[in-house]
Amino acid sequence: MRERAIADADRLLNTDDFAQRGTFTPVGGSAKVINVNLIAAWQASDAFDSQAENADAVAMVKSSDVSGAKPNSLLTVGAVTYYLLSPPMDNGYGMAQLALSRDEVG
Amino acid sequence: MADSIRQRLVEKVKARLQTILTAGGFRTNAGSYVTVWKPDSVVHDQANLPAINVRDVDDEVLDANATGRLQRSLQFECDVVVSEGSDPADETARHVIADIQEAILVDETWDGLARLSRYLGDSIAMDQKDRKIGMAQVRFEIRYHQERFNPDTQV
Numbered sequence: 320m321r322e323r324a325i326a327d328a329d330r331l332l333n334t335d336d337f338a339q340r341g342t343f344t345p346v347g348g349s350a351k352v353i354n355v356n357l358i359a360a361w362q363a364s365d366a367f368d369s370q371a372e373n374a375d376a377v378a379m380v381k382s383s384d385v386s387g388a389k390p391n392s393l394l395t396v397g398a399v400t401y402y403l404l405s406p407p408m409d410n411g412y413g414m415a416q417l418a419l420s421r422d423e424v425g
Numbered sequence: 426m427a428d429s430i431r432q433r434l435v436e437k438v439k440a441r442l443q444t445i446l447t448a449g450g451f452r453t454n455a456g457s458y459v460t461v462w463k464p465d466s467v468v469h470d471q472a473n474l475p476a477i478n479v480r481d482v483d484d485e486v487l488d489a490n491a492t493g494r495l496q497r498s499l500q501f502e503c504d505v506v507v508s509e510g511s512d513p514a515d516e517t518a519r520h521v522i523a524d525i526q527e528a529i530l531v532d533e534t535w536d537g538l539a540r541l542s543r544y545l546g547d548s549i550a551m552d553q554k555d556r557k558i559g560m561a562q563v564r565f566e567i568r569y570h571q572e573r574f575n576p577d578t579q580v
Contacts, residue, residue, distance in 0.1 A: 371468065404553060420555060
């Protein structure tokens with residue numbers, strides 16, 4: 320089951336279909352090229368009585384490419400560098416979701 | 426018919442906040458985009474940040490005395506939205522809060538329309554998604570006198 324899921328992850332992250340190449344640099348580590356499926360869906364930030372346009376920037380990657388990554392690890396896709404907002408959210412089947420921000424955390 | 430004192434005060438508050446520019450000695454350029462009663466459903470464009478939205482939420486009667494003079498407290502909430510730039514968003518939010526206080530102090534009687542202004546406090550919230558957005562709310566009141574049932578006349 321797990322092997323099948325990992326094979327599916329490879330298909331989902333095929334750069335001929337949905338994915339792109341990106342450079343992932345963990346905090347204190349060295350850069351490596353990985354496949355990512357990046358989605359930035361519009362979502363507002365709101366507090367008090369105001370709303371400002373924003374986006375939920377999320378990338379799907381193979382868990383093994385980002386295991387142990389800490390906030391503020393870097394993911395560069397195209398010309399945009401994102402900071403990892405929180406540790407990778409592993410789905411248990413070989414894929415992880417990364418919550419990203421173009422602004423540094425903290 | 427003349428504008429009410431409340432209307433004139435709101436216009437003066439907006440105009441004063443529009444002076445919050447670094448060119449005028451303030452810490453931020455929050456005065457470059459000031460709105461009055463921007464509806465909650467209208468979303469700020471990131472390109473127009475920092476921004477201030479002014480709301481005159483309440484105008485309470487503090488005292489109605491026998492001479493026909495009402496002592497009133499016009500309460501404002503200013504919602505501030507800032508983005509991350511060369512300074513962190515939380516730092517910019519604090520700068521705008523400080524700028525608003527100093528802008529009020531320039532003339533707390535608002536060209537003689539009011540007796541005084543009183544600062545009521547402020548709050549900050551942060552949200553981080555694709556961009557880090559800082560939001561703040563500044564609360565103050567303007568105390569003024571008005572003739573009974575005559576909202577455009579000071580006494």
